[in-house]
Amino acid sequence: MPDFNDNVSGFSALVDMAGMLSPLDAVEFPADVYSPCWCGSNKKWKFCHKGRDKKSRAPIGLLLKDKEQLYRSGFCLHPEASSETCSTAKAIDSHTVQRRGGLDAIAEDGHVYSIKKGFSNVAKNNGRVDMERHGVARASTFPGYCNSHDTTLFKPVETKGAILNDMNGFLLSLRVVAYELASKRAELRSHIESRDDADCGVSFEQQVTVQSFMHFRQKALERGLADISAYKSKFDEAYLTQNFEDFSLYGVEFDGTLPFVVAGAFMPEYDFSGKAIQSLRLDQETSLIALNVTELNGKTWAVFGWYGGPSCAAAKFVDSFKSLPESEKANAVLLASLEYLENIYFKQSWWDSLSEELSSLLHVRIGGGMTGSIRSPNSLVAPGLGALTAPVVSIYEKLSK
Numbered sequence: 001m002p003d004f005n006d007n008v009s010g011f012s013a014l015v016d017m018a019g020m021l022s023p024l025d026a027v028e029f030p031a032d033v034y035s036p037c038w039c040g041s042n043k044k045w046k047f048c049h050k051g052r053d054k055k056s057r058a059p060i061g062l063l064l065k066d067k068e069q070l071y072r073s074g075f076c077l078h079p080e081a082s083s084e085t086c087s088t089a090k091a092i093d094s095h096t097v098q099r100r101g102g103l104d105a106i107a108e109d110g111h112v113y114s115i116k117k118g119f120s121n122v123a124k125n126n127g128r129v130d131m132e133r134h135g136v137a138r139a140s141t142f143p144g145y146c147n148s149h150d151t152t153l154f155k156p157v158e159t160k161g162a163i164l165n166d167m168n169g170f171l172l173s174l175r176v177v178a179y180e181l182a183s184k185r186a187e188l189r190s191h192i193e194s195r196d197d198a199d200c201g202v203s204f205e206q207q208v209t210v211q212s213f214m215h216f217r218q219k220a221l222e223r224g225l226a227d228i229s230a231y232k233s234k235f236d237e238a239y240l241t242q243n244f245e246d247f248s249l250y251g252v253e254f255d256g257t258l259p260f261v262v263a264g265a266f267m268p269e270y271d272f273s274g275k276a277i278q279s280l281r282l283d284q285e286t287s288l289i290a291l292n293v294t295e296l297n298g299k300t301w302a303v304f305g306w307y308g309g310p311s312c313a314a315a316k317f318v319d320s321f322k323s324l325p326e327s328e329k330a331n332a333v334l335l336a337s338l339e340y341l342e343n344i345y346f347k348q349s350w351w352d353s354l355s356e357e358l359s360s361l362l363h364v365r366i367g368g369g370m371t372g373s374i375r376s377p378n379s380l381v382a383p384g385l386g387a388l389t390a391p392v393v394s395i396y397e398k399l400s401k
Helices: 004-020 060-071 099-103 115-120 147-153 166-194 204-241 313-322 326-340 348-352 356-369
Strands: 092-095 111-114 132-135 141-145 247-254 260-266 289-296 299-307 344-346 392-398
Touching: 060 166, 092 099, 092 147, 099 289, 111 115, 111 348, 115 132, 115 344, 141 147, 141 166, 166 204, 166 247, 166 260, 166 289, 166 299, 166 392, 247 313, 247 326, 260 326, 289 313, 289 326, 299 313, 299 326, 299 392, 326 356, 326 392, 344 348
Parallel strands: none
Antiparallel strands: 092 141, 111 132, 111 344, 247 299, 247 392, 260 289, 260 344, 289 299
């Protein structure tokens, strides 16, 4: 499995670079102890970095518990959410992948294998990301909608026998965009809270280096949140006006049920041929794409949804997928899911039956987006992978006008 310890040198280099490029006007002992702290916390120095070198870091277990609380709390993201329309003040645990038909289709003894849970337990496993069993009742859930809106909004795709059509493709994409929005909000809150603990017990010079990295990291998180918020607004407007002309959808139906499901949205950097399709920079608008792999009416569908014209990165990503041989598309979807998303779940017996060589190859993809690593242009290029043998039996396409 991926090991964060393998990326320590890369991560350390990023932190050191941040220190050398520090935008912070750091003063170890300011003349006015009640002046704003140099780290940018909006606290007075006396109540922030004074004596930070003598403080101890909080136990990792407590930090992870606090982080989990942030990720388990939220409010309804329905386009018409309000105190009058919502059935509950707080959001419930909404499934990103349907429990019936999606998760249940690959579950064994009510459990699936989870990468996401493995990431959450990385400290417990000494830096290793291991597959862990996860009950389907909690797998793929996030605090995204009140009970009433979760039930009514997604009823078309949760109903037995649901098929892929324009509306269901839109709803599947909307749900994962809402998931990414809730996750990025929680990630930013968690990052801000961690700034008070990240540099405890180290010298002033090291504090400046750590806080500089945290500063740059926060800017990136804020930009990511702004991007996904703007993207979610497009879905909300389309839903409220019932105008879906600008929404594009491409889905492929496979013969049978694939041994995994996934739901998420990401910013593709390279296509399936290894060609660069966008550069992720803070000063440039990014193109996002939603991906769902789930079962509809007894067959697995891979569904891409996006906004943007034919020249946007998302459209180019899908075009390169279309050009792949039909026999390679199931494997291509698997690689993209592992490379870009963590909200992915596997059938345990299938994953455990992989050969050592194939297992190692897929493990490398899981670590593709780890902090400190650089995504390879060929991360999605693996002709003849052979992990899955599932021919495409039908295609559904709806492009923006």
